[in-house]
Structures are given as C-alpha cells and as structure tokens.
Amino acid sequence: xxxxYNQIAGQSVERLAALSDGIFAVAMTLLVLDLHxxxxxxxxxxxxxxxxxxxxxPQLVMYLMTFMTLGIFWLGQxxxxxxxxxxxxxxxxxxxGFLFAVSIMPFLTRLxxxxxxxxxxxxxxxxxxxxxGGMLYLSWVCALDLGLVKPELSPAASTAIKxxxxxxxxxxxxxxxxxxxSTTASIAVIVLIQISYVFGLDFSxxxxxxxxxxxxx
Amino acid sequence: xxxxYNQIAGQSVERLAALSDGIFAVAMTLLVLDLHxxxxxxxxxxxxxxxxxxxxxPQLVMYLMTFMTLGIFWLGQxxxxxxxxxxxxxxxxxxxGFLFAVSIMPFLTRLxxxxxxxxxxxxxxxxxxxxxGGMLYLSWVCALDLGLVKPELSPAASTAIKxxxxxxxxxxxxxxxxxxxSTTASIAVIVLIQISYVFGLDFSxxxxxxxxxxxxx
Amino acid sequence: xxxxYNQIAGQSVERLAALSDGIFAVAMTLLVLDLHxxxxxxxxxxxxxxxxxxxxxPQLVMYLMTFMTLGIFWLGQxxxxxxxxxxxxxxxxxxxGFLFAVSIMPFLTRLxxxxxxxxxxxxxxxxxxxxxGGMLYLSWVCALDLGLVKPELSPAASTAIKxxxxxxxxxxxxxxxxxxxSTTASIAVIVLIQISYVFGLDFSxxxxxxxxxxxxx
Amino acid sequence: xxxxYNQIAGQSVERLAALSDGIFAVAMTLLVLDLHxxxxxxxxxxxxxxxxxxxxxPQLVMYLMTFMTLGIFWLGQxxxxxxxxxxxxxxxxxxxGFLFAVSIMPFLTRLxxxxxxxxxxxxxxxxxxxxxGGMLYLSWVCALDLGLVKPELSPAASTAIKxxxxxxxxxxxxxxxxxxxSTTASIAVIVLIQISYVFGLDFSxxxxxxxxxxxxx
Numbered sequence: 001x002x003x004x005y006n007q008i009a010g011q012s013v014e015r016l017a018a019l020s021d022g023i024f025a026v027a028m029t030l031l032v033l034d035l036h037x038x039x040x041x042x043x044x045x046x047x048x049x050x051x052x053x054x055x056x057x058p059q060l061v062m063y064l065m066t067f068m069t070l071g072i073f074w075l076g077q078x079x080x081x082x083x084x085x086x087x088x089x090x091x092x093x094x095x096x097g098f099l100f101a102v103s104i105m106p107f108l109t110r111l112x113x114x115x116x117x118x119x120x121x122x123x124x125x126x127x128x129x130x131x132x133g134g135m136l137y138l139s140w141v142c143a144l145d146l147g148l149v150k151p152e153l154s155p156a157a158s159t160a161i162k163x164x165x166x167x168x169x170x171x172x173x174x175x176x177x178x179x180x181x182s183t184t185a186s187i188a189v190i191v192l193i194q195i196s197y198v199f200g201l202d203f204s205x206x207x208x209x210x211x212x213x214x215x216x217x
Numbered sequence: 218x219x220x221x222y223n224q225i226a227g228q229s230v231e232r233l234a235a236l237s238d239g240i241f242a243v244a245m246t247l248l249v250l251d252l253h254x255x256x257x258x259x260x261x262x263x264x265x266x267x268x269x270x271x272x273x274x275p276q277l278v279m280y281l282m283t284f285m286t287l288g289i290f291w292l293g294q295x296x297x298x299x300x301x302x303x304x305x306x307x308x309x310x311x312x313x314g315f316l317f318a319v320s321i322m323p324f325l326t327r328l329x330x331x332x333x334x335x336x337x338x339x340x341x342x343x344x345x346x347x348x349x350g351g352m353l354y355l356s357w358v359c360a361l362d363l364g365l366v367k368p369e370l371s372p373a374a375s376t377a378i379k380x381x382x383x384x385x386x387x388x389x390x391x392x393x394x395x396x397x398x399s400t401t402a403s404i405a406v407i408v409l410i411q412i413s414y415v416f417g418l419d420f421s422x423x424x425x426x427x428x429x430x431x432x433x434x
Numbered sequence: 435x436x437x438x439y440n441q442i443a444g445q446s447v448e449r450l451a452a453l454s455d456g457i458f459a460v461a462m463t464l465l466v467l468d469l470h471x472x473x474x475x476x477x478x479x480x481x482x483x484x485x486x487x488x489x490x491x492p493q494l495v496m497y498l499m500t501f502m503t504l505g506i507f508w509l510g511q512x513x514x515x516x517x518x519x520x521x522x523x524x525x526x527x528x529x530x531g532f533l534f535a536v537s538i539m540p541f542l543t544r545l546x547x548x549x550x551x552x553x554x555x556x557x558x559x560x561x562x563x564x565x566x567g568g569m570l571y572l573s574w575v576c577a578l579d580l581g582l583v584k585p586e587l588s589p590a591a592s593t594a595i596k597x598x599x600x601x602x603x604x605x606x607x608x609x610x611x612x613x614x615x616s617t618t619a620s621i622a623v624i625v626l627i628q629i630s631y632v633f634g635l636d637f638s639x640x641x642x643x644x645x646x647x648x649x650x651x
Numbered sequence: 652x653x654x655x656y657n658q659i660a661g662q663s664v665e666r667l668a669a670l671s672d673g674i675f676a677v678a679m680t681l682l683v684l685d686l687h688x689x690x691x692x693x694x695x696x697x698x699x700x701x702x703x704x705x706x707x708x709p710q711l712v713m714y715l716m717t718f719m720t721l722g723i724f725w726l727g728q729x730x731x732x733x734x735x736x737x738x739x740x741x742x743x744x745x746x747x748g749f750l751f752a753v754s755i756m757p758f759l760t761r762l763x764x765x766x767x768x769x770x771x772x773x774x775x776x777x778x779x780x781x782x783x784g785g786m787l788y789l790s791w792v793c794a795l796d797l798g799l800v801k802p803e804l805s806p807a808a809s810t811a812i813k814x815x816x817x818x819x820x821x822x823x824x825x826x827x828x829x830x831x832x833s834t835t836a837s838i839a840v841i842v843l844i845q846i847s848y849v850f851g852l853d854f855s856x857x858x859x860x861x862x863x864x865x866x867x868x
Contacts, residue, residue, distance in 0.1 A: 030243075035321075040332075049338065071313040079227065160225065198313075
C-alpha cells in the first residue's frame with residue numbers, strides 16, 4: 001500500500017484558520033486605504049474640509065457595508081471551522097477558493113463606490129457574495145461527507161448552518177433584483193439585511209460553562 | 218427545541234484575537250507607507266536630503282502618535298480577551314465594530330497629518346478614539362452580562378478595566394477641548410497623555426509564578 | 435561547555451507557521467490591489483463598463499493563477515510543518531528564503547500580466563517557482579537530517595513529500611519549455627497543471643478519527 | 652488593596668507573538684510592493700525588458716538586505732519570547748517600540764534604495780537597526796528583571812542572548828563607519844554580515860526529543 005501526498009496534505013484546521021484571519025484582516029484594512037485625504041490645494045477653510053469629507057461619506061458607507069459583509073462571512077467560516085476535528089486538502093481548497101473571493105472584495109467595493117448607479121457593478125459585487133456563500137455551503141457539505149465534523153454537533157445545528165447560508169443568499173438575491181428599479185434601492189436593502197444580521201443580538205443564550213456564581217459588575 | 222445559527226456562531230476567542238492581531242498589524246504598518254521618500258529631482262546634496270527629512274518629521278510624530286494609540290487599544294482589547302472563557306456572536310460583533318474603527322485610523326492619521334491646524338481633522342480623529350473606547354466599554358459590559366468572564370477575575374479588576382477606559386476618554390476629551398485655543402496644543406497634550414500611558418511602567422509587580430530562585434543575568 | 439545563541443534560536447514551529455500565514459495572506463491579498471477600477475472619465479454606459487471589465491479579465495486570470503500557485507505552496511509548506519516536532523535556526527532560514535520568494539510573487543505576477551507575450555517575464559515567474567520548490571525540498575531534507583520529523587510519519591510519506599515537489603517542478607519546467615513556441619501556450623499549460631493539482635480531490639480517504647456513526651446532514 | 656489596570660494588562664505572550672508576526676509579515680511583504688513593473692511604453696523587445704529588470708536589480712538587492720535584517724530580528728525576538736513564562740505591560744511596550752522600528756524599515760529601505768550614495772540615508776537605516784537591537788536588549792533585561800524568563804533557561808544561554816545583540820550591533824556600527832570612505836562599501840559589508848548570520852548553519856546540534864530511531868530518508 002503506497003502513501004500518497006494527498007493523504008497527508010492540508011490537515012491542519014489551525015493553519016487554515018490563521019491564513020483566513022490574515023486574508024480577512026488585510027482585505028478589511030485595505031478597504032480604507034482607498035479613502036483618499038482631500039487634496040491640500042482645494043482646502044482653505046474648515047468649511048472646505050467639511051464639504052470634502054461629506055463628499056467622501058458615500059464611499060465610507062460602501063466600505064462599512066463591505067466591512068460588515070466580510071464580518072458576516074468571517075463569522076460564518078469561523079463557525080464551521082470551530083466544529084471540525086481536522087481538515088483535508090479538498091476542504092482546504094474549497095476554503096482557498098472562498099478566500100479568493102474574500103481577497104477580491106476590496107476591488108469590487110471600489111468598483112461599486114465609483115459606479116454606484118451601474119447595475120453591472122452591483123451584479124459583480126453580488127456574484128462575489130454568491131461565490132462566498134456557495135463555497136461555504138460546499139465546504140460544510142464536504143466536511144460532513146468526509147466525516148470531519150465534531151460528533152457532538154447536533155444534526156439540528158448542522159442543518160442550521162446550511163439553512164443560514166441559503167436564507168442569506170435568498171435575501172441578497174432579492175435585494176439585487178431591486179436593481180431593475182434602482183441600484184441605490186438595492187444597496188440600501190443590502191445594507192439593511194446586513195445590519196439586521198449584525199444586530200441579531202440574542203442575549204437569551206448564556207455561556208453554559210462556567211456560569212458566573214454571582215452577578216459581576 | 219430548535220437549534221439556531223446564532224446559538225453556535227462566533228464562539229472562538231482565539232479566532233477573534235487572531236483577526237484583531239491581523240487588523241492591528243496591517244493598520245500599524247500601513248501608517249508608515251504614507252511616508253514618501255523625497256523626490257530624487259529635488260535632492261542634490263546631503264543637506265537637501267537632511268532638510269527633506271526634517272520636513273517629514275511632523276508626519277513621523279503623527280504616525281508615532283497613532284502607533285501609540287493603536288498600541289494602547291491593542292493592549293486594552295487583549296486584556297479583555299485574556300480574561301474570557303469564550304466568545305459569543307454579539308461580543309464578536311462589538312469587537313468587529315471596534316476593529317472597523319482601528320482600520321480607519323490610518324485614514325484619520327493621514328487627514329490630521331495633512332491638516333494639523335484644522336479642528337475638524339482633530340475632532341474626526343478624536344471621535345474615532347471615542348468609538349474605540351466606547352466599543353471596548355460595551356464589549357466588557359456585554360461579556361459580563363453574558364457570563365463570559367473568567368470567574369477567577371476579581372470584581373475589583375473588572376471595575377479597573379472599566380475605570381481605565383472612562384479615565385482615558387475623559388483625558389482625551391479634555392485635550393480635544395483645548396482646540397478652541399490651538400489644535401497644536403491639543404495634539405501635544407494627546408501625545409503627552411499617550412506617553413504617560415506607555416511609560417506607566419510599574420516594576421513593583423513581579424510575575425508570581427514561577428519566581429526566579431536567584432537573580433538572573 | 436558554552437551555550438551559543440545558535441543553539442537556542444528559532445526553535446518554534448508555531449511562530450514560523452504564523453509568520454508564513456501572515457506573508458502568504460498579505461501576498462495573496464495584495465495581488466488584487468493591482469486590479470484598478472476603470473477610470474470614471476472613460477465610462478459612460480453599462481456597456482462601457484462591461485468592456486472595461488472584459489479588458490481586465492486577462493489580469494484576473496493571471497491573479498487567479500498566482501493565487502492557486504500560492505495556495506499550492508502554502509499547502510506544501512503546511513504539510514511539512516505539520517509533521518515537525520520542533521524547528522531550528524537553519525530550518526527557519528530555509529523557510530525565510532522560501533517566504534522571500536512568496537513575497538516576490540505579486541511583483542512577478544504584475545510583470546507577467548503586463549508582458550504576457552515576453553519570454554523573460556515567463557522565465558522570471560518560473561524561476562521563482564523553482565526557488566519555491568527548491569527551498570521546500572531543502573527544508574524537508576534539512577528537517578530529516580536534523581531529526582526534526584515526527585517519528586510516526588512513515589518513510590513512504592516522507593518520500594511522497596519529496597516526490598511531489600520533484601514531479602511538480604518537472605511539469606512546470608515542461609510547460610515553460612513550450613515558450614519557444616508560444617508564451618500563451620506555456621501560461622495555459624501552467625494553469626491546467628495547477629487546476630489539476632487543485633482538483634486532485636480524493637474523497638476515498640476518510641478522516642480516521644472519529645468516524646461518523648451515522649450519515650450527517 | 653486595590654487592583655490596578657496595570658496589574659492585569661498585557662500578560663499574553665501569544666498575543667504579542669501574533670501581533671509581531673503580523674507586523675513582520677506586512678513589513679516584509681510591502682517591501683516588494685515598491686518594485687515597480689517597467690512602464691509598457693518604454694519596452695518593445697525582450698532585450699528592453701531585460702535591461703529594465705537589470706536596472707531594478709540594485710533595488711532588489713536592497714530589499715533582500717532588509718528581508719534578511721527583518722528575518723534576523725524576527726528570529727532574535729522569537730528566541731526571547733520562546734523563553735518567557737508570561738508577559739507584562741512594560742515588556743509589551745518595549746516590544747511595541749521594537750515593532751515601530753520594524754514598521755519603519757520599508758520606508759528606510761526605500762530611502763536607501765533611492766539614495767544609495769547618501770550617508771544620511773545609510774545612517775538613518777543604521778540608526779533604526781540600533782533601535783531594533785537596543786529594544787531587544789532592553790526587553791531581555793526587563794524580562795529577567797521581572798522574573799518572566801523560564802527557570803530552565805541556563806544563565807549561559809541568557810548571556811548568549813545579550814552577547815549576540817552586542818556583537819551584531821558592534822559589527823553593524825563598524826560597517827557604517829566605513830561610509831567615511833564609501834557608502835557602497837558600508838552596504839556591501841552590512842550584506843556580508845547578514846549573510847554570515849543567515850548561513851551560520853550549525854548542523855552539529857540535533858533536536859533532543861525525540862531522537863529518530865533510524866535514519867530517515
């Protein structure tokens with residue numbers, strides 16, 4: 001029986017997590033590199049600077065939107081990786097594909113910030129979100145198929161992971177369809193969807209171990 | 218009883234720490250990318266180069282100031298995360314908001330470096346510090362509320378974490394109020410506040426385990 | 435018996451892995467920074483934007499190719515590091531040399547994207563791949579020589595690691611030789627080689643511990 | 652007895668290591684961003700491209716020099732952190748100062764690459780190396796003073812760490828003094844010093860646990 005390279009390659013979840021954190025960190029930080037400081041020649045008063053910064057604000061909103069998108073997918077990927085007992089090179093490649101889509105986000109955000117009224121820019125942005133969601137979905141199916149998911153994770157939780165991806169993608173697709181009316185409406189709805197995901201705070205769940213003996217302050 | 222996605226998402230403190238370290242590392246390093254080497258055409262002697270570097274020095278001071286600010290907040294966040302038994306998606310989102318403010322620091326630093334005499338640039342910089350402090354404060358309250366803080370941390374220490382944030386914010390606000398007189402005075406006082414935090418060296422506290430049997434050299 | 439610095443330096447595999455993940459993450463993300471958004475002045479209709487994006491597509495293919503290359507070498511390095519019991523400063527320096535070649539990939543990719551019909555650009559790109567493969571090969575030989583490889587790794591697996599590098603290098607060299615006919619042919623074959631490595635999915639191997647008791651969904 | 656913030660802040664060696672790896676990774680990768688691809692307008696033949704790349708080679712040498720410098724200091728810092736039982740906010744700040752000098756290296760390298768014959772550029776580069784070495788030296792003294800060094804580290808090893816820094820700094824200073832004759836000579840000697848540190852391979856030391864039962868291949 002021969003040992004093949006593929007049998008021993010890419011088995012570290014920790015390394016995959018570390019590469020992912022690095023790529024997310026760079027992609028999230030580079031976004032703001034595109035915010036250019038107003039040129040000194042055109043600014044002579046506080047009021048000029050104020051107006052220049054106001055003109056930057058749509059860009060800032062776009063970057064905030066992408067920051068939230070990346071935050072959502074970072075949490076989604078983390079949730080999967082937290083529940084794996086190990087990795088596998090097939091799974092690693094699915095995640096590398098996912099990370100390629102992450103690394104392209106700054107470009108697509110710049111595109112949308114420059115062309116907020118162009119459907120093509122919006123559709124390119126949305127297609128990338130479809131790739132992100134699709135890769136995460138495939139990763140989870142692959143992990144289940146390879147028996148890499150922690151046995152203590154309930155089937156209900158496993159289903160919840162898949163359902164979440166499908167629901168989110170359906171919502172984003174609905175938002176993008178609005179672009180037949182107006183791309184601005186699409187962008188506004190996407191931001192609303194993301195804010196609702198971010199603020200889906202549920203304080204009902206308490207950490208189960210160890211519960212604090214007394215209320216802390 | 219159904220399992221929801223929110224019950225299993227974002228529970229890794231390690232991943233949150235790794236993403237944070239990545240974003241801080243990129244933000245801190247990108248700062249210095251804005252230091253442009255003097256153009257070759259304008260430099261003909263050692264003296265020309267010296268003058269060109271002297272002209273860069275205010276920018277360098279501004280970057281050093283932001284590097285210290287980011288260092289202070291990195292330590293502040295680390296201190297919180299070191300004392301958690303686990304994370305939660307609500308807590309993760311508070312930290313992602315904190316990291317957004319971190320990622321914006323290079324832009325606001327550039328703005329202040331270009332417009333050191335404009336109150337608006339100073340106020341924008343300060344507002345971001347308020348967001349950083351506020352997010353850290355909320356994170357700690359949220360972690361206490363969710364029972365995620367290690368039980369061995371004394372209530373006094375927990376209070377010290379909150380008091381530190383409030384004190385620092387009060388000092389920064391005082392410094393910014395000076396801008397009615399002069400923005401330069403504000404910047405100078407902010408730098409002094411930060412230096413005093415950095416050099417708040419207390420050699421009184423010795424690491425408790427293991428104490429060195431004999432002096433080492 | 436004196437203790438020398440070299441006896442205690444560079445022994446952490448974890449730090450080496452973390453630096454590597456950071457450099458790979460930055461190199462992989464910076465690639466896409468070179469994709470410039472079409473200039474606003476030249477775009478007046480959706481059709482203009484479409485054509486501008488189509489013109490960008492060869493660059494995107496080149497970046498995808500490099501992303502795959504870096505993914506392949508990241509997996510290759512990870513596979514080695516996963517099987518080490520410790521590091522050593524000699525080994526660390528071989529990996530730092532490897533990382534230098536990684537950090538140069540964005541430059542060489544830009545060069546090839548700008549000059550896709552120039553043999554020199556292709557040969558420079560390929561030489562860097564030779565350095566990447568050579569450094570990995572030397573690292574493995576060095577780790578074996580220093581007794582740093584986990585004893586449970588079978589000699590067959592160790593041989594598989596070396597064989598994989600030699601095979602891949604032979605294939606890349608064959609592809610580059612095609613440039614006497616056409617550099618485009620070379621690039622196409624390199625992409626095909628990489629895709630075949632990426633999709634070398636083998637679902638035959640199941641994770642051995644713990645096997646899932648029942649199929650999950 | 653009150654608990655102060657300083658008593659509980661900055662105690663994680665892992666976080667310090669992770670931030671350091673991130674900053675080193677970004678600094679090392681950004682270096683190569685400054686290598687600009689020759690402008691398309693000026694290149695019409697393979698020969699033109701060859702000449703343009705040859706013109707880039709001094710820059711490449713400078714970047715390789717800095718990559719080695721950063722590699723040397725990364726190993727030096729790692730060696731210290733590997734031997735700590737914990738951190739402390741004073742120690743953390745010394746390392747943050749060290750990291751500031753790391754983050755400035757790309758700027759100083761660009762400066763030296765643009766002005767290789769200017770003593771000022773060389774002295775600025777060297778002063779930064781002095782800061783890097785000095786911060787590392789202080790860090791080690793501080794760690795010893797705070798009792799944070801692992802007790803199993805022999806005093807001889809501890810001395811070796813300090814001696815190494817002093818020796819290296821003496822050599823660099825000697826090299827820089829050569830600039831009264833020629834800055835090129837200084838740069839050449841610095842590169843030689845670094846190469847000798849990199850290739851200070853000592854295969855005499857074998858990993859002590861676990862020794863391989865049989866020679867591996």
